Amino acid sequence: xxxxxxxxxxxxxxxxxxxxxxxxxxxxxxxxxxxxxxxxxxxxxxxxxxxxxxxxxxxxxxxxxxxxxxxxxxxxxxxxxxxxxxxxxxxxxxxxxxxxxxxxxxxxxxxxxxxxxxxxxxxxxxxxxxxxxxxxxxxxxxxxxxxxxxxxxxxxxxxxxxxxxxxxxxxxxxxxxxxxxxxxxxxxxxxxxxxxxxxxxxxxxxxxxxxxxxxxxxxxxxxxxxxxxxxxxxxxxxxxxxxxxxxxxxxxxxxxxxxxxxxxxxxxxxxxxxxxxxxxxxxxxxxxxxxxxxxxxxxxxxxxxxxxxxxxxxxxxxxxxxxxxxxxxxxxxxxxxxxxxxxxxxxxxxxxxxxxxxxxxxxxxxxxxxxxxxxxxxxxxxxxxxxxxxxxxxxxxxxxxxxxxxxxxxxxxxxxxxxxxxxxxxxxxxx
Numbered sequence: 001x002x003x004x005x006x007x008x009x010x011x012x013x014x015x016x017x018x019x020x021x022x023x024x025x026x027x028x029x030x031x032x033x034x035x036x037x038x039x040x041x042x043x044x045x046x047x048x049x050x051x052x053x054x055x056x057x058x059x060x061x062x063x064x065x066x067x068x069x070x071x072x073x074x075x076x077x078x079x080x081x082x083x084x085x086x087x088x089x090x091x092x093x094x095x096x097x098x099x100x101x102x103x104x105x106x107x108x109x110x111x112x113x114x115x116x117x118x119x120x121x122x123x124x125x126x127x128x129x130x131x132x133x134x135x136x137x138x139x140x141x142x143x144x145x146x147x148x149x150x151x152x153x154x155x156x157x158x159x160x161x162x163x164x165x166x167x168x169x170x171x172x173x174x175x176x177x178x179x180x181x182x183x184x185x186x187x188x189x190x191x192x193x194x195x196x197x198x199x200x201x202x203x204x205x206x207x208x209x210x211x212x213x214x215x216x217x218x219x220x221x222x223x224x225x226x227x228x229x230x231x232x233x234x235x236x237x238x239x240x241x242x243x244x245x246x247x248x249x250x251x252x253x254x255x256x257x258x259x260x261x262x263x264x265x266x267x268x269x270x271x272x273x274x275x276x277x278x279x280x281x282x283x284x285x286x287x288x289x290x291x292x293x294x295x296x297x298x299x300x301x302x303x304x305x306x307x308x309x310x311x312x313x314x315x316x317x318x319x320x321x322x323x324x325x326x327x328x329x330x331x332x333x334x335x336x337x338x339x340x341x342x343x344x345x346x347x348x349x350x351x352x353x354x355x356x357x358x359x360x361x362x363x364x365x366x367x368x369x370x371x372x373x374x375x376x377x378x379x380x381x382x383x384x385x386x387x388x389x390x391x392x393x394x395x396x397x398x399x400x401x402x403x404x405x406x407x408x409x410x411x412x413x414x415x416x417x418x419x420x421x422x423x424x425x426x427x428x429x430x431x
Contacts, residue, residue: 006044007124011056014120018069035095039086052092055084059126066121067130075314079381080134089361089388097392136378138321140312152383154235156374157208159367160360160383165235166210168270168299169353169401178359181352186214192297192345192405193266195221202226202259202289204269209236209249211270216240216248224264228254256285263291272300279327279335287339292410296341299349302329302400314389318382329402336406345405353401354394361387 012034037047039055047053056062061082065073074096077083085092121127154165161167162178170181171188189211195201197220203212206225213236215221227233233251240249252258267290273282286296303326316325333343364371364384372380393399 007040008044008046062126165208167207169356205271262289290408296406341406357391
């Protein structure tokens with residue numbers, strides 16, 4: 001591996017340990033398998049030409065990595081602007097994918113590693129107290145009422161999400177671009193929900209109103225839209241008014257209690273439900289809200305089954321402090337069935353979601369200057385990191401996304417009618 005005199009050549013073996021968790025079996029400090037190119041604050045470079053390049057602009061970036069080896073150290077340095085990624089962010093994160101693993105085990109260092117790291121850090125002048133987290137990081141233990149990334153403005157999301165402003169994954173089977181993929185997904189969701197004239201629909205996480213307005217405009221449904229933020233509520237209300245849908249789209253607050261007493265002919269959750277802690281509360285409530293014969297449609301991110309150590313991660317620290325912990329698919333299906341809902345449809349959407357995430361990231365990069373001005377440079381960096389890391393997790397299968405269709409059976413145990421004029425509904429209902 002080519003190396004040049006300067007800080008970078010001394011950084012290579014250190015970064016191999018604190019960023020990649022790699023060992024130096026030869027004992028010569030060469031870190032010959034370093035899959036990235038590193039440019040240090042003195043301009044020196046180490047690493048194979050053409051490899052993804054990480055630029056350490058300040059010693060503080062190294063100090064962050066020393067205090068928090070792995071994911072949180074990398075994230076804090078990047079969000080603070082002390083570390084940059086030049087070129088393809090997907091290739092860069094893919095090269096260090098062991099770091100961005102969410103709930104997986106963090107990198108652990110041996111006593112010998114720690115002594116060697118401290119010695120090198122002293123030579124580089126990077127020893128000092130732990131830097132404060134960047135202001136974009138949520139305080140530890142923050143819960144309740146957080147908007148997460150949805151706190152950005154409608155103008156920001158218009159540039160990232162595209163014309164539909166849909167915040168769920170698109171369907172890419174025959175779509176040529178993001179807009180078509182999202183419109184196809186909205187039409188498919190409406191069909192699954194069986195929403196027709198007069199149907200009452202609850203949108204659990206309406207986002208910027210894409211599904212709510214689609215159901216009202218194209219299917220004549222009456223939609224109650226739950227929103228995370230005041231900005232979302234104002235945007236949906238304005239969007240509905242502009243389309244002449246104010247009498248069919250009602251915006252309410254984020255908590256599920258805001259849904260009222262029902263009954264609803266259909267409930268949609270295209271951004272999924274929260275983590276395991278919320279399932280015991282949310283799922284029985286959804287059963288209560290549905291009319292006999294009513295449908296539930298979820299598009300749910302899930303993790304692999306098996307042991308899971310809950311700890312602070314990039315997602316819970318910067319994106320979704322309340323519901324960043326994913327649950328296995330089986331746990332969610334069990335919770336739905338235990339509540340009395342019958343599963344009628346189950347399908348994988350992982351590849352579609354990954355492609356949507358990549359399209360959103362491309363939009364963000366295309367409008368980088370505007371998005372950085374609208375949200376602030378740190379929040380724009382949070383978003384790019386989140387979209388890229390999530391896409392890679394979907395593509396590798398570490399995170400899945402499934403569409404789940406369920407029905408509350410009617411009083412005679414059937415699953416084919418709703419309260420809307422007793423009509424039969426199609427999609428995943430019984431034939």
